[in-house]
Amino acid sequence: MxxxxxxxxxxxKITDSExxxxxxxxxxxxxxxxxxxYLVRGGxxxxxxxxxxxxRITVxxxxxxxxAKAWYHGDAYTQARGFRAGATEYFNVTLVEGYAPV
Structure with missing residues (x-):
C-alpha cells in the first residue's frame, strides 16, 4: 500500500440547504x-x-x-451520497495523489 x-x-453548488x-x-x-x-470545508x-x-470547495x-477510493466507493459514503440527492446543482469529486518528494 x-x-x-x-x-x-x-x-x-447547494440548491437545497435544508x-x-x-x-x-x-x-x-x-x-x-x-x-x-477535512482540510477545507466551505470556507x-x-x-x-x-x-x-x-x-463551494471542500478538500x-x-x-x-x-x-480515498475505499471512502468514495464504501457503503457509508454511498449512503451519505443518497442524502444529497436533489439538493445540489452539481457535486464534483476528484481524487488526486499527493506529492511525495524522492
Missing amino acids: STTPAYALITV AFKAYMAAAPASIAACGGE AFETVEGDWNPA LRFPSMER
Missing part, C-alpha cells in the same frame, strides 16, 4: 472511517487566476489513494 497521501477535491444537512451530518463519519480528514475563497468559480486528505 502506498504511503503517499491522497486528496479529494470537491466542488458543489436537504443538504442530512448529507453533511452523515459524510464526516465515512471520511474518518477511512483515515480521512471563503478567491479565484486569483482563470475563470474557475465553484460555489479532504487521506493516508493513500487506496484509502
Whole structure:
C-alpha cells in the first residue's frame, strides 16, 4: 500500500440547504472511517487566476489513494451520497495523489 497521501477535491453548488444537512451530518463519519480528514470545508475563497468559480470547495486528505477510493466507493459514503440527492446543482469529486518528494 502506498504511503503517499491522497486528496479529494470537491466542488458543489447547494440548491437545497435544508436537504443538504442530512448529507453533511452523515459524510464526516465515512471520511474518518477511512483515515480521512477535512482540510477545507466551505470556507471563503478567491479565484486569483482563470475563470474557475465553484460555489463551494471542500478538500479532504487521506493516508493513500487506496484509502480515498475505499471512502468514495464504501457503503457509508454511498449512503451519505443518497442524502444529497436533489439538493445540489452539481457535486464534483476528484481524487488526486499527493506529492511525495524522492
